[in-house]
Amino acid sequence: MPIILIIALIIVLLAVLLLGVRVFFVRGGKFPSTHIEANKALREKGIHCANSQMEAEARRKNLFDRIDTANK
Numbered sequence: 001m002p003i004i005l006i007i008a009l010i011i012v013l014l015a016v017l018l019l020g021v022r023v024f025f026v027r028g029g030k031f032p033s034t035h036i037e038a039n040k041a042l043r044e045k046g047i048h049c050a051n052s053q054m055e056a057e058a059r060r061k062n063l064f065d066r067i068d069t070a071n072k
Helices: 001-021 023-026 041-046 050-059 063-071
Strands: none
Touching: 001 023
């Protein structure tokens, strides 16, 4: 049982080390951004963050509000 635990810990340590090579061994290194706004291909397709889309939707006026504003 302890040998399996040690092997599992070594595998996890190795995985973390390999995933963090850029962070640990490069000066000023950081993990790549996983945010949608940082992805150029998604921006070109017009796909945005859900928060940005909800904010834009909240600012959008419906037809009745635009007519009311135009009549004032």
